[in-house]
Amino acid sequence: MPTAAQGWPDWGWPEPDDDLVALQVGLGEAAMRALATDECRPSGEPLVLGGCFVVHARGTPGPGRQGDPAWAAAVAWRPGREANGPARRTDRHLRGVSGEDGPRRADDVLAQCVLTGRATAPYVPGLLAGREGPLLAAALYGLDVRPDVVLVDASGRDHPRGAGLAVHLGAATGLPTVGITRRPLLATGAPPELRRGAISALRIADRCVAFWVCTRSGVRPLVAHAGWRTSPETAARLALEASTPAARTPVPLQEARRVAHEARSGSPAG
């Protein structure tokens, strides 16, 4: 269970009537200061990487609405030797059942938490935190192993106000974060070679905020975003450490997504 960030304001989640845009302006400035004074540079072992993911009720149209049923999962994972060797095969890493009939847990996952709730807003570009932030934070608080860094399916500093969901989630929970997405939000840059390990900078006005990262040879790269207390370089490095040659998606995100989907499948509403 994460503890609140120390030495920083209590960046929580806005009420429905609050101004998330204004909050994000302050968050963007805080993220800059946090990186300058408390940069997170994970090194050596043991390195525990977290991942979190939200899925909504099947059939949720377009941007969705406030109150949409949703399932959120968080996992804590430690890279094994699979990371640099043979492909990690999801099925081989699954144990029987965790709990009574809850989602299964992969045998290289140290801890996981899944819960059901509701979306706090419709999806609006730039305001993803308003829709998924509270639920993701709740899932992270349910972990009994504290990750060193959490991977989030969202942008970070690559955002109109420098405060994408990855930044906000980190500030709210006190956990360093890295964002992982299929494409950048505002940043631009030429993609790298399609060879695992290749990276190239993504910039906003000459400022590097993220990297294209090829995590699997021959397939489209993903974007690793600087988040809360992390640099773009650290984001890129962790994207590679968290993924295997066989799967483009980092394992913690893949597992969190699988667990959330499994919870939805076993739910009356899912």
Added chain:
DNA sequence: GCGACAG
């Protein structure tokens, strides 16, 4: 011609 602003 339209969109090309995460999920």
Added chain:
DNA sequence: ATCTTGTCGC
């Protein structure tokens, strides 16, 4: 997110 088409692996 959702949708569609196509390809590959188990």
